[in-house]
Amino acid sequence: MMLPVNWKIMKVHLLSRKRQTIVAMLGVTFGIGMFILMMSFMKGMNDFFEDIMLSVTPDIRIYNDYKTDYSSSVTGQYLGARPKNWIIVRHPRPRQINLNLKNAPGIIEDLRKQNEIQVVSPLVSAQVLFNYGPVQLSALLDGVDIREEDRLFGLSDKMASGRPENLLTSDNGILLGYKLAKKLNVRTGDLVTATAPSGIQLRFRVVGLYKFGIATMDEFKAYVSLTDMQQLLGKSRDYITDIRLKLKDMKQAAVKAPALAKRYGYKADDWETVNASIKAGNLIRDTFTYVLNFTLLLIAGFGIYNIMNMVILGKLKDIAILKAEGFARKDIVQIFLSQSLIIGLIGSVAGLLLGFLLSYSLSKVPWPEDEYIVIKRFPVNFDTLYYMVGLIFGLLTTGIAGLLPALKASRVDPVAILRG
Protein backbone atom coordinates (compact mmCIF):
# COMPACT_ATOMS: atom_id res chain seq x y z
CA MET A 1 0.00 0.00 0.00
CA MET A 2 1.32 3.36 -0.98
CA LEU A 3 0.41 6.47 0.98
CA PRO A 4 -1.29 9.17 -1.11
CA VAL A 5 1.37 11.61 0.08
CA ASN A 6 4.18 9.38 -1.27
CA TRP A 7 2.25 9.12 -4.49
CA LYS A 8 2.02 12.89 -4.65
CA ILE A 9 5.74 13.36 -4.01
CA MET A 10 6.53 10.82 -6.71
CA LYS A 11 4.30 12.66 -9.15
CA VAL A 12 5.92 16.01 -8.42
CA HIS A 13 9.37 14.48 -8.83
CA LEU A 14 8.47 12.94 -12.17
CA LEU A 15 6.82 16.06 -13.51
CA SER A 16 9.57 18.39 -12.36
CA ARG A 17 11.96 16.71 -14.81
CA LYS A 18 9.72 15.89 -17.72
CA ARG A 19 12.52 15.60 -20.27
CA GLN A 20 14.44 12.99 -18.31
CA THR A 21 11.26 11.11 -17.54
CA ILE A 22 10.25 11.02 -21.18
CA VAL A 23 13.70 9.94 -22.33
CA ALA A 24 13.68 7.11 -19.80
CA MET A 25 10.18 6.10 -20.93
CA LEU A 26 11.21 6.18 -24.58
CA GLY A 27 14.00 3.73 -23.82
CA VAL A 28 11.47 1.27 -22.45
CA THR A 29 8.97 2.04 -25.20
CA PHE A 30 11.51 1.32 -27.88
CA GLY A 31 12.69 -1.88 -26.22
CA ILE A 32 9.19 -3.25 -25.72
CA GLY A 33 8.03 -2.05 -29.14
CA MET A 34 10.86 -3.92 -30.84
CA PHE A 35 10.18 -6.95 -28.69
CA ILE A 36 6.56 -7.02 -29.81
CA LEU A 37 7.44 -6.40 -33.44
CA MET A 38 10.09 -9.08 -33.55
CA MET A 39 8.10 -11.64 -31.63
CA SER A 40 5.01 -11.05 -33.76
CA PHE A 41 6.99 -11.34 -36.96
CA MET A 42 9.09 -14.31 -35.90
CA LYS A 43 6.01 -16.08 -34.62
CA GLY A 44 4.21 -15.21 -37.82
CA MET A 45 7.06 -16.76 -39.79
CA ASN A 46 7.10 -19.84 -37.59
CA ASP A 47 3.35 -20.23 -37.91
CA PHE A 48 3.54 -19.81 -41.64
CA PHE A 49 6.21 -22.44 -42.10
CA GLU A 50 4.49 -24.74 -39.68
CA ASP A 51 1.18 -24.30 -41.46
CA ILE A 52 2.73 -25.10 -44.80
CA MET A 53 4.57 -28.02 -43.31
CA LEU A 54 1.42 -29.33 -41.69
CA SER A 55 -0.65 -28.77 -44.81
CA VAL A 56 1.42 -31.37 -46.63
CA THR A 57 2.54 -33.61 -43.79
CA PRO A 58 0.26 -36.23 -42.32
CA ASP A 59 0.38 -36.66 -38.55
CA ILE A 60 1.72 -40.17 -39.04
CA ARG A 61 2.91 -41.96 -42.18
CA ILE A 62 3.19 -45.73 -42.23
CA TYR A 63 5.29 -47.17 -45.05
CA ASN A 64 7.56 -49.99 -45.99
CA ASP A 65 11.13 -48.88 -45.54
CA TYR A 66 12.96 -51.59 -47.44
CA LYS A 67 15.75 -53.24 -45.51
CA THR A 68 18.78 -54.46 -47.38
CA ASP A 69 19.20 -57.87 -45.90
CA TYR A 70 22.06 -59.73 -47.55
CA SER A 71 22.24 -62.67 -45.13
CA SER A 72 21.12 -65.00 -47.85
CA SER A 73 22.53 -64.81 -51.33
CA VAL A 74 22.38 -66.62 -54.61
CA THR A 75 26.15 -66.30 -55.04
CA GLY A 76 26.86 -69.63 -53.40
CA GLN A 77 24.77 -71.59 -55.86
CA TYR A 78 26.27 -69.75 -58.79
CA LEU A 79 29.89 -70.23 -57.94
CA GLY A 80 29.59 -73.60 -56.26
CA ALA A 81 30.69 -72.57 -52.81
CA ARG A 82 32.76 -74.99 -50.78
CA PRO A 83 33.47 -74.80 -47.04
CA LYS A 84 37.08 -73.63 -47.55
CA ASN A 85 36.37 -70.93 -50.13
CA TRP A 86 35.70 -67.26 -49.40
CA ILE A 87 33.46 -65.57 -51.87
CA ILE A 88 33.43 -61.82 -51.47
CA VAL A 89 30.73 -59.85 -53.24
CA ARG A 90 31.25 -56.13 -53.47
CA HIS A 91 28.28 -53.89 -54.07
CA PRO A 92 25.60 -56.55 -53.83
CA ARG A 93 22.17 -55.68 -55.26
CA PRO A 94 18.87 -56.95 -54.04
CA ARG A 95 16.99 -59.17 -56.46
CA GLN A 96 13.57 -57.82 -55.82
CA ILE A 97 12.07 -55.32 -53.42
CA ASN A 98 8.41 -54.79 -52.78
CA LEU A 99 7.76 -51.32 -51.45
CA ASN A 100 4.17 -52.05 -50.60
CA LEU A 101 2.51 -52.83 -47.30
CA LYS A 102 1.68 -56.51 -47.57
CA ASN A 103 -1.51 -56.71 -45.56
CA ALA A 104 -2.65 -53.16 -46.30
CA PRO A 105 -6.43 -53.74 -46.23
CA GLY A 106 -6.15 -55.45 -42.86
CA ILE A 107 -4.04 -52.65 -41.43
CA ILE A 108 -6.42 -50.01 -42.75
CA GLU A 109 -9.37 -51.76 -41.24
CA ASP A 110 -7.56 -52.05 -37.93
CA LEU A 111 -6.56 -48.39 -37.99
CA ARG A 112 -10.11 -47.25 -38.70
CA LYS A 113 -11.25 -49.02 -35.54
CA GLN A 114 -8.96 -46.92 -33.37
CA ASN A 115 -10.66 -44.05 -31.67
CA GLU A 116 -7.88 -41.47 -31.59
CA ILE A 117 -7.37 -41.75 -35.35
CA GLN A 118 -9.54 -39.42 -37.35
CA VAL A 119 -8.51 -40.04 -40.93
CA VAL A 120 -6.87 -43.04 -42.59
CA SER A 121 -5.74 -42.33 -46.12
CA PRO A 122 -4.03 -45.08 -48.13
CA LEU A 123 -1.65 -44.11 -50.92
CA VAL A 124 0.10 -45.59 -53.91
CA SER A 125 2.80 -43.26 -55.03
CA ALA A 126 5.38 -43.31 -57.79
CA GLN A 127 7.52 -40.98 -59.82
CA VAL A 128 6.05 -40.61 -63.32
CA LEU A 129 6.82 -38.63 -66.44
CA PHE A 130 4.32 -36.39 -68.16
CA ASN A 131 4.78 -35.88 -71.85
CA TYR A 132 4.81 -32.32 -73.06
CA GLY A 133 5.65 -32.50 -76.74
CA PRO A 134 9.17 -33.82 -76.92
CA VAL A 135 9.89 -32.92 -73.28
CA GLN A 136 9.07 -35.16 -70.33
CA LEU A 137 8.29 -33.55 -67.01
CA SER A 138 8.83 -35.57 -63.87
CA ALA A 139 6.31 -35.46 -61.04
CA LEU A 140 5.15 -37.53 -58.13
CA LEU A 141 1.84 -39.15 -58.90
CA ASP A 142 -0.25 -40.05 -55.87
CA GLY A 143 -3.04 -42.56 -56.16
CA VAL A 144 -5.43 -41.84 -53.32
CA ASP A 145 -8.90 -42.29 -51.99
CA ILE A 146 -9.69 -38.67 -52.72
CA ARG A 147 -12.33 -38.32 -49.98
CA GLU A 148 -9.87 -39.45 -47.34
CA GLU A 149 -7.16 -37.28 -48.87
CA ASP A 150 -9.49 -34.30 -48.73
CA ARG A 151 -10.14 -34.93 -45.03
CA LEU A 152 -6.41 -35.32 -44.47
CA PHE A 153 -5.16 -32.13 -46.13
CA GLY A 154 -8.28 -30.07 -46.75
CA LEU A 155 -7.87 -30.36 -50.50
CA SER A 156 -11.27 -28.77 -51.21
CA ASP A 157 -10.04 -25.44 -49.84
CA LYS A 158 -7.01 -25.48 -52.08
CA MET A 159 -8.71 -26.04 -55.41
CA ALA A 160 -7.98 -23.41 -58.06
CA SER A 161 -10.55 -25.01 -60.35
CA GLY A 162 -12.70 -28.12 -60.25
CA ARG A 163 -13.45 -30.21 -57.17
CA PRO A 164 -11.60 -33.17 -55.64
CA GLU A 165 -14.68 -35.42 -55.98
CA ASN A 166 -14.40 -35.12 -59.77
CA LEU A 167 -11.84 -37.89 -59.50
CA LEU A 168 -14.62 -40.25 -58.45
CA THR A 169 -17.10 -39.38 -61.11
CA SER A 170 -14.86 -39.23 -64.13
CA ASP A 171 -12.97 -42.01 -65.80
CA ASN A 172 -9.20 -41.65 -65.54
CA GLY A 173 -9.43 -38.23 -63.97
CA ILE A 174 -6.38 -36.41 -62.63
CA LEU A 175 -5.87 -33.42 -60.34
CA LEU A 176 -2.81 -31.32 -61.15
CA GLY A 177 -0.89 -28.70 -59.27
CA TYR A 178 -1.58 -25.38 -60.96
CA LYS A 179 2.08 -24.82 -61.80
CA LEU A 180 2.49 -28.26 -63.28
CA ALA A 181 -0.62 -27.63 -65.37
CA LYS A 182 0.86 -24.38 -66.58
CA LYS A 183 4.09 -26.09 -67.55
CA LEU A 184 2.19 -28.79 -69.38
CA ASN A 185 0.00 -26.10 -70.88
CA VAL A 186 -3.21 -27.90 -69.96
CA ARG A 187 -6.45 -26.80 -68.35
CA THR A 188 -9.37 -28.56 -66.80
CA GLY A 189 -10.83 -30.87 -69.40
CA ASP A 190 -7.58 -31.43 -71.29
CA LEU A 191 -5.76 -34.75 -71.58
CA VAL A 192 -2.28 -35.58 -70.27
CA THR A 193 -0.21 -38.73 -70.70
CA ALA A 194 1.69 -40.21 -67.78
CA THR A 195 4.48 -42.76 -68.14
CA ALA A 196 5.24 -45.09 -65.24
CA PRO A 197 8.83 -46.25 -64.51
CA SER A 198 7.89 -49.61 -65.98
CA GLY A 199 6.99 -47.91 -69.26
CA ILE A 200 3.24 -48.35 -68.98
CA GLN A 201 1.41 -45.27 -70.23
CA LEU A 202 -2.01 -43.97 -69.32
CA ARG A 203 -3.96 -40.98 -70.50
CA PHE A 204 -5.71 -38.89 -67.90
CA ARG A 205 -8.26 -36.13 -68.15
CA VAL A 206 -7.57 -33.05 -66.00
CA VAL A 207 -10.58 -32.60 -63.72
CA GLY A 208 -9.20 -30.03 -61.29
CA LEU A 209 -6.24 -27.81 -60.38
CA TYR A 210 -5.08 -27.10 -56.89
CA LYS A 211 -2.84 -24.54 -55.29
CA PHE A 212 -1.11 -25.26 -51.97
CA GLY A 213 1.37 -22.40 -52.14
CA ILE A 214 4.51 -24.53 -52.16
CA ALA A 215 6.39 -25.75 -55.19
CA THR A 216 6.69 -29.39 -54.11
CA MET A 217 2.91 -29.65 -54.23
CA ASP A 218 2.03 -27.25 -57.01
CA GLU A 219 4.75 -28.07 -59.49
CA PHE A 220 5.81 -31.62 -58.83
CA LYS A 221 2.70 -33.47 -57.79
CA ALA A 222 -0.57 -34.82 -59.16
CA TYR A 223 -3.44 -36.90 -57.82
CA VAL A 224 -5.30 -39.79 -59.42
CA SER A 225 -7.56 -42.44 -57.94
CA LEU A 226 -6.08 -45.48 -56.20
CA THR A 227 -7.27 -47.90 -58.84
CA ASP A 228 -5.89 -45.84 -61.71
CA MET A 229 -2.55 -45.67 -60.02
CA GLN A 230 -2.50 -49.40 -59.32
CA GLN A 231 -3.31 -49.93 -62.97
CA LEU A 232 -0.58 -47.60 -64.13
CA LEU A 233 1.93 -49.48 -62.01
CA GLY A 234 0.57 -52.81 -63.10
CA LYS A 235 -0.21 -53.84 -59.56
CA SER A 236 -3.11 -55.55 -57.88
CA ARG A 237 -5.99 -53.81 -56.12
CA ASP A 238 -4.55 -54.16 -52.67
CA TYR A 239 -1.17 -52.72 -53.58
CA ILE A 240 -0.66 -49.84 -51.11
CA THR A 241 2.67 -48.14 -50.47
CA ASP A 242 1.77 -45.72 -47.66
CA ILE A 243 -0.95 -45.17 -45.14
CA ARG A 244 -1.24 -41.64 -43.83
CA LEU A 245 -3.09 -40.78 -40.64
CA LYS A 246 -4.62 -37.75 -39.07
CA LEU A 247 -5.03 -37.98 -35.30
CA LYS A 248 -7.66 -36.27 -33.17
CA ASP A 249 -4.76 -34.76 -31.21
CA MET A 250 -1.72 -34.22 -33.37
CA LYS A 251 0.48 -33.78 -30.30
CA GLN A 252 0.07 -37.51 -29.67
CA ALA A 253 1.78 -38.38 -32.95
CA ALA A 254 5.28 -38.78 -31.52
CA VAL A 255 3.98 -41.30 -28.99
CA LYS A 256 1.57 -43.05 -31.30
CA ALA A 257 3.94 -43.58 -34.23
CA PRO A 258 6.35 -46.05 -32.57
CA ALA A 259 3.39 -48.00 -31.19
CA LEU A 260 1.93 -48.36 -34.68
CA ALA A 261 5.31 -49.28 -36.11
CA LYS A 262 5.60 -52.08 -33.62
CA ARG A 263 2.04 -53.25 -34.13
CA TYR A 264 2.29 -53.61 -37.91
CA GLY A 265 6.00 -54.19 -38.37
CA TYR A 266 6.43 -51.27 -40.77
CA LYS A 267 8.06 -47.93 -40.35
CA ALA A 268 5.90 -45.10 -38.93
CA ASP A 269 7.08 -41.49 -38.95
CA ASP A 270 5.35 -38.74 -37.00
CA TRP A 271 5.18 -35.20 -38.32
CA GLU A 272 7.51 -33.81 -35.70
CA THR A 273 10.31 -36.19 -36.63
CA VAL A 274 9.82 -35.60 -40.32
CA ASN A 275 9.93 -31.84 -39.86
CA ALA A 276 12.59 -31.65 -37.19
CA SER A 277 14.51 -29.09 -39.23
CA ILE A 278 11.56 -26.70 -39.21
CA LYS A 279 11.24 -27.13 -35.46
CA ALA A 280 14.94 -26.42 -35.10
CA GLY A 281 14.52 -23.32 -37.26
CA ASN A 282 11.71 -22.11 -35.01
CA LEU A 283 13.80 -22.69 -31.93
CA ILE A 284 16.73 -20.76 -33.38
CA ARG A 285 14.51 -17.84 -34.35
CA ASP A 286 12.86 -17.80 -30.92
CA THR A 287 16.18 -17.90 -29.10
CA PHE A 288 17.62 -15.19 -31.29
CA THR A 289 14.61 -12.96 -30.69
CA TYR A 290 14.68 -13.43 -26.94
CA VAL A 291 18.40 -12.74 -26.71
CA LEU A 292 18.12 -9.62 -28.81
CA ASN A 293 15.18 -8.29 -26.86
CA PHE A 294 16.77 -9.11 -23.56
CA THR A 295 19.69 -6.97 -24.67
CA LEU A 296 17.41 -4.12 -25.72
CA LEU A 297 15.61 -4.18 -22.38
CA LEU A 298 18.89 -4.46 -20.51
CA ILE A 299 20.01 -1.26 -22.18
CA ALA A 300 16.73 0.43 -21.29
CA GLY A 301 17.20 -0.87 -17.73
CA PHE A 302 20.67 0.60 -17.52
CA GLY A 303 19.28 3.89 -18.77
CA ILE A 304 16.73 3.97 -15.97
CA TYR A 305 19.30 2.89 -13.42
CA ASN A 306 21.52 5.75 -14.52
CA ILE A 307 18.79 8.33 -14.56
CA MET A 308 17.45 7.30 -11.16
CA ASN A 309 20.93 7.43 -9.67
CA MET A 310 21.37 10.94 -10.98
CA VAL A 311 17.94 11.95 -9.74
CA ILE A 312 18.76 10.69 -6.28
CA LEU A 313 22.09 12.49 -6.20
CA GLY A 314 20.21 15.69 -6.98
CA LYS A 315 17.59 14.95 -4.34
CA LEU A 316 19.81 14.18 -1.35
CA LYS A 317 18.54 17.29 0.46
CA ASP A 318 14.93 16.40 -0.19
CA ILE A 319 15.50 12.90 1.12
CA ALA A 320 17.10 14.25 4.29
CA ILE A 321 14.20 16.65 4.81
CA LEU A 322 11.61 13.95 4.28
CA LYS A 323 13.39 11.76 6.79
CA ALA A 324 13.59 14.62 9.30
CA GLU A 325 9.86 15.17 8.81
CA GLY A 326 9.22 11.56 9.74
CA PHE A 327 9.16 9.69 6.45
CA ALA A 328 10.51 6.18 7.02
CA ARG A 329 12.95 4.29 4.84
CA LYS A 330 10.16 2.33 3.23
CA ASP A 331 8.47 5.59 2.24
CA ILE A 332 11.65 6.73 0.54
CA VAL A 333 11.95 3.39 -1.28
CA GLN A 334 8.32 3.70 -2.37
CA ILE A 335 8.75 7.25 -3.61
CA PHE A 336 11.75 6.43 -5.79
CA LEU A 337 10.94 2.88 -6.82
CA SER A 338 7.47 3.94 -7.92
CA GLN A 339 9.06 6.55 -10.19
CA SER A 340 10.89 3.79 -12.03
CA LEU A 341 7.80 1.62 -12.10
CA ILE A 342 5.67 4.43 -13.50
CA ILE A 343 8.32 5.05 -16.14
CA GLY A 344 8.31 1.31 -16.79
CA LEU A 345 4.53 1.02 -16.89
CA ILE A 346 3.84 3.98 -19.15
CA GLY A 347 6.91 3.17 -21.26
CA SER A 348 5.83 -0.45 -21.60
CA VAL A 349 2.22 0.32 -22.46
CA ALA A 350 3.39 2.83 -25.06
CA GLY A 351 5.82 0.15 -26.24
CA LEU A 352 2.99 -2.37 -26.63
CA LEU A 353 1.10 0.18 -28.65
CA LEU A 354 4.16 0.99 -30.76
CA GLY A 355 4.80 -2.72 -31.23
CA PHE A 356 1.21 -3.28 -32.29
CA LEU A 357 1.29 -0.41 -34.76
CA LEU A 358 4.61 -1.55 -36.21
CA SER A 359 3.56 -5.17 -36.54
CA TYR A 360 0.19 -4.12 -37.93
CA SER A 361 1.93 -2.01 -40.57
CA LEU A 362 4.30 -4.88 -41.31
CA SER A 363 1.37 -7.23 -41.80
CA LYS A 364 0.24 -4.90 -44.60
CA VAL A 365 3.57 -4.89 -46.41
CA PRO A 366 3.56 -7.12 -49.50
CA TRP A 367 5.97 -10.03 -49.42
CA PRO A 368 8.55 -9.92 -52.23
CA GLU A 369 7.62 -12.19 -55.18
CA ASP A 370 8.76 -15.72 -54.49
CA GLU A 371 8.76 -18.75 -56.78
CA TYR A 372 8.54 -21.37 -54.09
CA ILE A 373 6.42 -19.84 -51.38
CA VAL A 374 3.10 -18.22 -52.08
CA ILE A 375 2.60 -15.54 -49.48
CA LYS A 376 1.03 -12.17 -50.10
CA ARG A 377 2.13 -10.15 -47.07
CA PHE A 378 4.61 -10.39 -44.22
CA PRO A 379 3.24 -12.97 -41.81
CA VAL A 380 2.49 -11.47 -38.38
CA ASN A 381 1.06 -13.18 -35.35
CA PHE A 382 -0.94 -10.97 -32.97
CA ASP A 383 -0.82 -13.36 -30.03
CA THR A 384 -1.68 -11.47 -26.81
CA LEU A 385 0.77 -13.68 -24.94
CA TYR A 386 3.65 -11.59 -26.28
CA TYR A 387 1.97 -8.44 -25.10
CA MET A 388 1.71 -9.90 -21.60
CA VAL A 389 5.31 -11.06 -21.69
CA GLY A 390 6.35 -7.61 -22.96
CA LEU A 391 4.53 -5.84 -20.14
CA ILE A 392 5.99 -8.16 -17.51
CA PHE A 393 9.46 -7.79 -19.02
CA GLY A 394 9.14 -4.01 -19.02
CA LEU A 395 7.97 -3.80 -15.42
CA LEU A 396 10.54 -6.32 -14.26
CA THR A 397 13.52 -4.58 -15.83
CA THR A 398 12.45 -1.12 -14.69
CA GLY A 399 11.63 -2.48 -11.25
CA ILE A 400 15.04 -4.06 -10.84
CA ALA A 401 16.79 -1.05 -12.38
CA GLY A 402 14.91 1.27 -10.01
CA LEU A 403 15.23 -0.83 -6.88
CA LEU A 404 18.97 -0.36 -6.36
CA PRO A 405 18.90 3.46 -6.54
CA ALA A 406 15.77 3.54 -4.37
CA LEU A 407 17.43 1.41 -1.71
CA LYS A 408 20.45 3.68 -1.89
CA ALA A 409 18.19 6.68 -1.39
CA SER A 410 16.59 5.11 1.66
CA ARG A 411 20.03 4.69 3.24
CA VAL A 412 20.93 8.38 2.96
CA ASP A 413 22.02 9.67 6.35
CA PRO A 414 19.96 12.84 6.93
CA VAL A 415 22.35 14.23 9.53
CA ALA A 416 25.28 14.27 7.13
CA ILE A 417 23.19 16.28 4.64
CA LEU A 418 21.45 18.62 7.07
CA ARG A 419 24.71 19.72 8.73
CA GLY A 420 25.37 21.53 5.47
Added chain:
Amino acid sequence: MSQQVLKAEKLNKYFHEPDTIHVLHDISMSVEEGEFVSIMGKSGSGKSTLLYLLSTLDTQYEGTVDINGTRVTGLPENAMARFRNEYIGFVFQFHFLLPEFTALENVMLPALKLGKRDHGAIEQQAMEKLRKMDLHQYAHKLSGKLSGGQQQRVAIARALINDPRIIMADEPTGNLDSANTANIFDIFNGLVQDGNTIIVVTHDHDFARKSTRILEMADGRICTNG
Protein backbone atom coordinates in the same frame (compact mmCIF):
# COMPACT_ATOMS: atom_id res chain seq x y z
CA MET B 1 4.23 19.97 38.89
CA SER B 2 4.89 20.40 35.20
CA GLN B 3 5.50 17.40 33.01
CA GLN B 4 8.85 16.32 31.71
CA VAL B 5 8.86 16.37 27.89
CA LEU B 6 12.45 15.32 27.23
CA LYS B 7 15.01 13.51 29.29
CA ALA B 8 18.52 12.57 28.15
CA GLU B 9 20.92 10.50 30.22
CA LYS B 10 24.65 9.97 29.87
CA LEU B 11 24.82 10.72 26.16
CA ASN B 12 28.17 9.91 24.62
CA LYS B 13 28.89 10.40 20.96
CA TYR B 14 31.93 9.44 18.97
CA PHE B 15 32.92 10.14 15.40
CA HIS B 16 35.17 7.56 13.83
CA GLU B 17 36.12 9.40 10.68
CA PRO B 18 38.81 10.41 10.02
CA ASP B 19 39.98 9.64 13.58
CA THR B 20 37.92 8.57 16.52
CA ILE B 21 36.89 11.65 18.45
CA HIS B 22 34.72 11.86 21.49
CA VAL B 23 32.36 14.79 20.79
CA LEU B 24 29.77 14.46 23.55
CA HIS B 25 30.76 13.52 27.09
CA ASP B 26 28.18 12.09 29.49
CA ILE B 27 25.51 14.64 28.70
CA SER B 28 22.39 14.46 30.85
CA MET B 29 19.61 17.01 30.62
CA SER B 30 15.88 17.34 30.82
CA VAL B 31 13.28 19.76 29.48
CA GLU B 32 9.95 20.47 31.13
CA GLU B 33 6.74 21.23 29.33
CA GLY B 34 6.49 24.86 28.22
CA GLU B 35 10.20 25.49 28.68
CA PHE B 36 12.26 27.46 26.17
CA VAL B 37 15.82 26.13 26.39
CA SER B 38 18.72 27.74 24.55
CA ILE B 39 21.91 25.84 23.88
CA MET B 40 24.94 28.08 23.42
CA GLY B 41 28.64 27.54 23.09
CA LYS B 42 31.62 27.96 20.86
CA SER B 43 31.66 26.57 17.36
CA GLY B 44 32.55 22.90 17.42
CA SER B 45 31.45 22.41 21.02
CA GLY B 46 28.90 19.82 19.91
CA LYS B 47 25.59 21.72 19.99
CA SER B 48 24.31 20.52 16.64
CA THR B 49 25.48 17.00 17.34
CA LEU B 50 23.51 17.00 20.59
CA LEU B 51 20.40 18.35 18.91
CA TYR B 52 20.51 15.62 16.23
CA LEU B 53 20.69 12.99 18.97
CA LEU B 54 17.75 14.50 20.82
CA SER B 55 15.71 14.73 17.64
CA THR B 56 16.20 10.98 16.92
CA LEU B 57 17.77 11.74 13.52
CA ASP B 58 21.11 10.41 14.75
CA THR B 59 20.93 6.98 16.34
CA GLN B 60 24.62 6.18 16.71
CA TYR B 61 25.27 7.10 20.34
CA GLU B 62 25.51 5.76 23.88
CA GLY B 63 23.05 6.74 26.59
CA THR B 64 19.29 7.12 26.48
CA VAL B 65 16.76 9.67 25.30
CA ASP B 66 13.14 9.72 26.45
CA ILE B 67 10.61 12.02 24.86
CA ASN B 68 7.08 12.38 26.09
CA GLY B 69 7.63 9.33 28.31
CA THR B 70 8.74 7.10 25.44
CA ARG B 71 12.21 5.60 25.28
CA VAL B 72 13.16 6.58 21.75
CA THR B 73 16.68 5.15 22.03
CA GLY B 74 16.71 1.85 20.18
CA LEU B 75 13.27 2.18 18.59
CA PRO B 76 13.03 0.35 15.26
CA GLU B 77 13.51 2.58 12.24
CA ASN B 78 9.86 2.64 11.26
CA ALA B 79 8.56 3.45 14.72
CA MET B 80 11.29 6.08 15.12
CA ALA B 81 10.22 7.84 11.92
CA ARG B 82 6.62 7.72 13.00
CA PHE B 83 7.53 9.13 16.40
CA ARG B 84 9.56 11.94 14.88
CA ASN B 85 6.68 12.73 12.56
CA GLU B 86 4.16 13.02 15.34
CA TYR B 87 6.04 14.54 18.29
CA ILE B 88 9.03 16.52 17.00
CA GLY B 89 9.13 19.68 14.92
CA PHE B 90 12.49 20.58 13.48
CA VAL B 91 13.83 23.89 12.11
CA PHE B 92 17.24 23.93 10.46
CA GLN B 93 19.80 26.64 9.93
CA PHE B 94 19.53 26.42 6.17
CA HIS B 95 15.72 26.67 5.96
CA PHE B 96 15.48 23.35 4.10
CA LEU B 97 12.29 23.16 2.06
CA LEU B 98 11.37 20.96 -0.88
CA PRO B 99 11.89 23.41 -3.76
CA GLU B 100 9.49 21.71 -6.20
CA PHE B 101 6.55 22.06 -3.82
CA THR B 102 4.62 25.20 -2.93
CA ALA B 103 4.97 26.77 0.49
CA LEU B 104 1.59 25.33 1.43
CA GLU B 105 2.50 21.83 0.30
CA ASN B 106 5.75 21.97 2.24
CA VAL B 107 3.80 22.78 5.39
CA MET B 108 1.22 20.07 4.66
CA LEU B 109 3.59 17.17 3.97
CA PRO B 110 4.33 16.09 7.58
CA ALA B 111 0.61 16.14 8.36
CA LEU B 112 -0.23 14.19 5.22
CA LYS B 113 2.37 11.64 6.27
CA LEU B 114 0.86 11.44 9.75
CA GLY B 115 -2.52 10.94 8.15
CA LYS B 116 -4.59 11.78 11.19
CA ARG B 117 -6.75 14.31 9.43
CA ASP B 118 -8.19 14.49 5.95
CA HIS B 119 -6.64 16.52 3.17
CA GLY B 120 -9.05 19.43 3.46
CA ALA B 121 -8.54 19.85 7.20
CA ILE B 122 -4.77 19.66 6.79
CA GLU B 123 -4.82 22.28 4.06
CA GLN B 124 -6.90 24.58 6.20
CA GLN B 125 -4.61 24.15 9.16
CA ALA B 126 -1.47 24.66 7.06
CA MET B 127 -2.99 27.85 5.70
CA GLU B 128 -3.62 29.02 9.25
CA LYS B 129 -0.01 28.35 10.25
CA LEU B 130 1.18 30.29 7.21
CA ARG B 131 -1.13 33.16 8.12
CA LYS B 132 0.47 33.24 11.57
CA MET B 133 3.83 33.60 9.83
CA ASP B 134 2.26 36.33 7.71
CA LEU B 135 2.88 34.27 4.59
CA HIS B 136 -0.59 33.28 3.45
CA GLN B 137 -0.27 35.35 0.30
CA TYR B 138 2.71 33.19 -0.75
CA ALA B 139 1.03 29.89 0.02
CA HIS B 140 0.81 28.77 -3.58
CA LYS B 141 4.26 29.94 -4.62
CA LEU B 142 6.97 27.38 -5.16
CA SER B 143 9.08 27.42 -2.02
CA GLY B 144 12.27 27.72 -4.05
CA LYS B 145 11.06 31.11 -5.28
CA LEU B 146 10.76 32.64 -1.77
CA SER B 147 13.38 34.74 0.02
CA GLY B 148 15.54 33.26 2.79
CA GLY B 149 13.52 34.85 5.61
CA GLN B 150 10.25 33.73 4.04
CA GLN B 151 11.58 30.20 3.60
CA GLN B 152 12.61 30.03 7.23
CA ARG B 153 9.13 31.09 8.29
CA VAL B 154 7.62 28.41 6.06
CA ALA B 155 9.96 25.93 7.76
CA ILE B 156 8.69 27.05 11.18
CA ALA B 157 5.10 26.68 10.01
CA ARG B 158 5.98 23.18 8.81
CA ALA B 159 7.54 22.31 12.19
CA LEU B 160 4.27 23.32 13.86
CA ILE B 161 1.81 21.53 11.60
CA ASN B 162 1.48 18.34 13.67
CA ASP B 163 1.34 20.27 16.98
CA PRO B 164 4.55 18.61 18.15
CA ARG B 165 5.38 18.02 21.80
CA ILE B 166 8.75 19.65 21.28
CA ILE B 167 10.23 22.00 18.71
CA MET B 168 13.95 21.85 18.02
CA ALA B 169 15.80 24.51 16.05
CA ASP B 170 19.45 24.61 15.05
CA GLU B 171 20.50 28.23 14.58
CA PRO B 172 17.24 29.20 12.93
CA THR B 173 18.49 32.75 12.37
CA GLY B 174 22.05 31.79 11.49
CA ASN B 175 21.58 32.47 7.82
CA LEU B 176 19.38 35.59 7.97
CA ASP B 177 19.92 39.35 8.06
CA SER B 178 19.03 41.37 11.16
CA ALA B 179 15.51 42.34 10.07
CA ASN B 180 14.59 38.75 9.36
CA THR B 181 16.33 37.62 12.54
CA ALA B 182 14.16 40.01 14.56
CA ASN B 183 11.10 38.65 12.82
CA ILE B 184 12.01 35.06 13.69
CA PHE B 185 12.68 36.13 17.30
CA ASP B 186 9.18 37.50 17.53
CA ILE B 187 7.77 34.31 16.15
CA PHE B 188 9.60 32.17 18.69
CA ASN B 189 8.46 34.49 21.45
CA GLY B 190 4.93 33.95 20.28
CA LEU B 191 5.45 30.20 20.24
CA VAL B 192 6.69 30.28 23.82
CA GLN B 193 3.70 32.36 24.83
CA ASP B 194 1.44 29.75 23.28
CA GLY B 195 2.98 27.19 25.61
CA ASN B 196 5.21 25.31 23.18
CA THR B 197 8.26 23.44 24.42
CA ILE B 198 11.35 24.60 22.51
CA ILE B 199 15.04 23.80 22.32
CA VAL B 200 17.08 26.23 20.24
CA VAL B 201 20.75 26.16 19.41
CA THR B 202 21.89 29.74 18.89
CA HIS B 203 24.86 32.03 18.93
CA ASP B 204 22.70 35.07 19.54
CA HIS B 205 22.72 36.32 23.15
CA ASP B 206 19.66 38.53 22.66
CA PHE B 207 17.80 35.49 21.45
CA ALA B 208 19.02 33.30 24.30
CA ARG B 209 18.17 35.91 26.91
CA LYS B 210 14.46 35.48 26.17
CA SER B 211 14.63 31.76 26.98
CA THR B 212 13.75 30.21 30.30
CA ARG B 213 17.09 28.45 30.54
CA ILE B 214 20.47 28.57 28.80
CA LEU B 215 22.69 25.52 28.48
CA GLU B 216 26.28 26.51 27.84
CA MET B 217 28.33 23.87 26.04
CA ALA B 218 32.10 23.55 25.80
CA ASP B 219 34.08 20.66 24.40
CA GLY B 220 31.15 18.30 24.35
CA ARG B 221 30.08 18.99 27.94
CA ILE B 222 27.33 21.13 29.44
CA CYS B 223 29.09 23.54 31.79
CA THR B 224 26.45 26.02 32.92
CA ASN B 225 22.99 24.93 33.64
CA GLY B 226 21.27 28.16 34.63
